[in-house]
Amino acid sequence: MTLNPTPEKLLQACIDNYVQMFPVGMYHPLVIHDAPDLAYRIGGFPIAALNSVVRSIFDESDATQRIDEVLSIFEQRNLPLNWVITPESRPVDLTERLMEKGFRKGSNLIAMGRSLEGLPALDLPQDFRIEEVRTDRLLDQWARVGQVSYHLPPQAVQVRIRQFTRLLESDLWPVKLYVGFAGDEAVCTSGVRLTPQSAGIYFVGTLPEHTRKGYGHLITLKPLIDARQIGHQMAVLMATPEGLKVYERLGFEQVGVFQMYIRE
Secondary structure, three states, X not given: OOOOOOHHHHHHHHHHHHHOOOOOOOOOOOEEEEOOOEEEEEOOOOOHHHEEEEEEEOOHHHHHHHHHHXXXXXXXXXXXXXXXXXXXXXXXXXXXXXXXXOOEEXXXXXXXXXXXXXXXXXXXXXXXXXXXOOOHHHHHHHHHHHHHHOOOOOOHHHHHHHHHHHHHHOOOOOEEEEEEEEOOEEEEEEEEEEOOOOEEEEEEEEOHHHOOOOHHHHHHHHHHHHHHHOOOOEEEXXXXXXXXXXXXXXXXXXXXXXXXXXXX
């Protein structure tokens, strides 16, 4: 019998999956640095959310110096960045030190997780289907729905296509993307990052005119079922306050908060 993971284990899985969100080699010019005390990814595009410090565990004595060293990496590339504060971030006054360096407070994301045992059945309504992204056309539709649902600038469509076009070359990438269709219209999206420890859900979005129809529930449930079928036992995600109820109805529990700090 599989035991339910503890909240502490789910939180650590959330952090680790977020750090590994983009696999090494996923696209050019992606740069990933992953060390026990510092992890960041440089997406190479001038969008703060794509250039992130996702782990920072510094000694209090040299934290300001470490922050300056990290900032210089992004400044050399003239890129904005997003610094993520998680429950493991140190020192305890790291947010204050970031504000002194010109960061502003962004949004919070709620870390959530659940066992993949006992998932509900995927009951699709008539005239609704979900497809895994395996063609250029589906990738384009996935990117366009995401751009609208996340209120991103139009150029984000081509950025997303460049980020994930290598998925079309092989089924071996540990990332899967999904598009939901109401009739012939692409209306919602999701994605999953598969690591040895967890299945991380990302990119869940629905076109504004199709919200409150249950599509968010279905497009999230599909990758969870697929992950369970290939042996994964634990799922994690980072929810906005608006999406919290959708995930709670899917059995996810809150395990922590990720705070975003942005420097343009």
